[in-house]
Structure formats: structure tokens, C-alpha cells
Amino acid sequence: MHAAQIVKVKKPLEIEELDVPEPRGSEVLIRVKSAGVCHSDIHLWEGGYEGPGGKFLKTTDRGVKYPLTPGHEVAGIIDSIGEKAEGFVKKERVLVFPWIGEGLCPACRVGEENLCDKPRSLGVYQNGGYAEYVLVPSYKYLVKLGNMDTDTSAPLSCAGITAYSAVKNAHLKPADNVVIVGAGGLGLMAIQLAKAVTGARIISLDIDDKKLKVAKLNGADSIVNSKSENVKKSIMELTEDLGVDAVIDFVNGSKTVETDMTILRRRARIVLVGLFGGALQLNLVSMPTKAYKIVGSYTGSITDMIELVSLAKRKVIKPVISNKFSLNQATKALTMLRDGKIAGRGIINP
Numbered sequence: 001m002h003a004a005q006i007v008k009v010k011k012p013l014e015i016e017e018l019d020v021p022e023p024r025g026s027e028v029l030i031r032v033k034s035a036g037v038c039h040s041d042i043h044l045w046e047g048g049y050e051g052p053g054g055k056f057l058k059t060t061d062r063g064v065k066y067p068l069t070p071g072h073e074v075a076g077i078i079d080s081i082g083e084k085a086e087g088f089v090k091k092e093r094v095l096v097f098p099w100i101g102e103g104l105c106p107a108c109r110v111g112e113e114n115l116c117d118k119p120r121s122l123g124v125y126q127n128g129g130y131a132e133y134v135l136v137p138s139y140k141y142l143v144k145l146g147n148m149d150t151d152t153s154a155p156l157s158c159a160g161i162t163a164y165s166a167v168k169n170a171h172l173k174p175a176d177n178v179v180i181v182g183a184g185g186l187g188l189m190a191i192q193l194a195k196a197v198t199g200a201r202i203i204s205l206d207i208d209d210k211k212l213k214v215a216k217l218n219g220a221d222s223i224v225n226s227k228s229e230n231v232k233k234s235i236m237e238l239t240e241d242l243g244v245d246a247v248i249d250f251v252n253g254s255k256t257v258e259t260d261m262t263i264l265r266r267r268a269r270i271v272l273v274g275l276f277g278g279a280l281q282l283n284l285v286s287m288p289t290k291a292y293k294i295v296g297s298y299t300g301s302i303t304d305m306i307e308l309v310s311l312a313k314r315k316v317i318k319p320v321i322s323n324k325f326s327l328n329q330a331t332k333a334l335t336m337l338r339d340g341k342i343a344g345r346g347i348i349n350p
């Protein structure tokens with residue numbers, strides 16, 4: 001089979017001829033139809049990312065080994081099944097849960113394998129979906145798609161559950177006001193989801209009027225341009241001087257979070273999701289007196305994915321697929337994403 005692999009970081013991916021894996025025990029072999037191209041694939045390709053103080057954090061220090069087939073947003077068709085795998089048959093359409101843990105740490109024990117101490121994620125720590133086939137370690141990581149399209153389903157396993165779990169972490173109630181920072185792909189999904197499952201009043205914040213227009217079309221009740229408006233003033237006007245009950249920040253840079261901290265009502269939740277990074281100076285006394293909760297939110301659990309697939313089946317949420325690529329174009333796909341030339345989600349169709 002062919003796989004697009006990162007052999008050397010920052011160099012074009014190489015199309016390798018590999019043996020088709022044979023599923024044993026609980027394993028299942030998937031013929032990949034759609035593999036989403038995610039921002040974190042760029043970090044793998046570049047061999048790391050910029051950490052605090054401009055320090056380069058290497059992927060190999062986190063246990064990533066090259067050559068590696070990236071691709072953690074994988075949807076496809078079951079090709080063959082190990083003798084102990086249950087509940088699935090050949091040719092079924094499935095979405096793969098990629099955030100696989102070792103199964104033993106406290107996070108895994110409560111079903112949060114995405115936060116495992118020793119992660120084994122597909123497309124990060126083991127070969128993923130930029131290939132004709134992917135070997136999934138257990139049938140337990142598969143969710144049936146029925147007739148759903150594989151291209152629009154693939155991004156649910158990373159972009160989708162990240163947005164969904166962030167919305168869950170904000171614990172929104174129908175009378176709440178929530179600010180969603182960033183109206184890109186993830187922010188838009190969060191707006192759709194918050195609208196569908198919480199009843200909260202949604203204020204979308206971005207620096208781009210075009211994106212804000214789309215946010216409004218996707219369910220935002222109000223929009224604020226944080227470049228041209230005084231954010232605090234606009235938010236206080238929208239909330240009768242109360243401030244907001246929650247902020248979900250898909251940028252999560254020093255500047256955005258500093259602003260987030262100025263628009264909060266007592267008991268507010270601040271959910272940090274984006275990976276822009278930086279540092280924050282906190283007024284420590286206001287933390288207890290205003291009872292703020294700052295939480296980080298990273299990908300999501302398989303429970304989140306099952307719920308999300310169910311919502312997607314009913315068309316409550318629909319990722320926007322903007323570009324399609326062949327396996328040979330994997331490097332082009334990553335380059336375009338890095339350069340900001342992919343508006344929705346790029347998909348590789350091996």
C-alpha cells in the first residue's frame with residue numbers, strides 16, 4: 001500500500017510502498033477514504049513548535065518517532081477484521097477515534113483516553129491516515145457512520161470533538177451569555193454546537209468582518225469585531241453591564257485571554273482551547289472573590305465523538321470541506337494549510 005510519510009522533518013513527505021497490515025485479535029484494518037489535514041500535522045512535519053519564550057519544543061522529545069504516517073482524522077471502510085473484533089462487519093463505513101491511550105492511567109480509567117499519560121494516538125505516535133490503509137488497535141475505537149459522507153465526517157474526530165468538548169467544559173445554561181473567541185473552523189463548529197445543545201446566547205468575537213458574517217449565519221446572536229471595536233464596551237452593552245458567564249477561546253494567546261478576563265461576570269468559566277500561546281498576568285484576589293474557573297480543553301473523548309456523530313447525522317453540525325487532495329499532494333496540502341490558504345478543512349482522499 002502507499003503511504004505519505006514524514007521521513008525527515010521539514011522535507012517533502014515521501015510516498016512509501018509499505019506492506020498492508022494484517023489485523024490480529026481485536027484489531028481492524030480500515031481502507032482510508034478521507035483523512036483530514038489538521039494544524040497539528042504541521043507541527044509533526046516541522047518537528048515541533050514554538051513554546052514559551054520562543055523555545056522550540058521538539059516532537060521527538062515527546063516520543064514521536066519518524067518515519068511517521070500522519071493523519072488523525074480518518075474515515076473509511078472496514079477492509080478486514082481480527083478474530084476477536086466484535087460488532088462490525090466488512091465494508092461498513094466508520095469514523096476512527098484517534099486519541100488512543102494505554103488504558104491504565106487515571107484518565108483512561110474514566111474514559112478520557114485523549115488525556116492519557118502515555119498517549120498512543122494514531123497519526124502522532126503510530127501510523128495514521130495519510131495512507132491507503134490504517135490499522136486500528138481495537139474495534140472499540142470505531143464509530144459507525146451509516147450513510148454519512150466520509151469527507152465531512154473525518155474532521156469530527158479532531159476539529160469536531162475539540163469544539164464540542166470545549167462547549168461542554170463551559171457548562172452553559174440557557175440564560176447564559178457566552179463569548180466564543182475566533183470564528184474560524186473550530187469557532188464556527190462551537191457556535192453551531194452551543195446553539196444546538198445549550199440554549200445560551202452566543203456572542204462571536206473575531207478580527208475579521210467576513211468571518212463574523214459567517215458566524216452570524218451559523219447561529220451567533222451577536223458579533224463583535226475585536227479589532228475595530230472596544231471589546232469591553234461592546235460586551236457590557238450587550239449584557240446590560242453584567243459581563244459574560246463564559247468565554248471559550250479558540251485563539252488562546254496573551255492578547256485574547258487578557259481581554260477575556262475583562263468581560264467576565266462572577267462565577268464565569270474561561271475555557272482555553274487554542275494553541276497560540278503566550279503568558280497571562282492574573283489578578284489573584286479576583287480569582288476567589290469572583291469565583292472564576294479557568295480550564296484547559298484538549299480534543300475530546302470517544303463519548304464526545306459518539307454524541308457528535310449523532311448530531312452530525314441530524315445535520316446539526318456540518319464541517320466545511322474546502323479542498324481535496326490526493327495522497328501524492330500531501331505536502332501541498334500541508335503547505336497550503338500552513339500558509340493560510342485553506343478556508344475550511346482540507347481532506348486527503350487516498
Ligand SMILES: [Zn+2]
Nearest residue numbers: 038040158159
Ligand atoms: Zn487535529
Ligand SMILES: [Zn+2]
Nearest residue numbers: 101105108116
Ligand atoms: Zn492512559
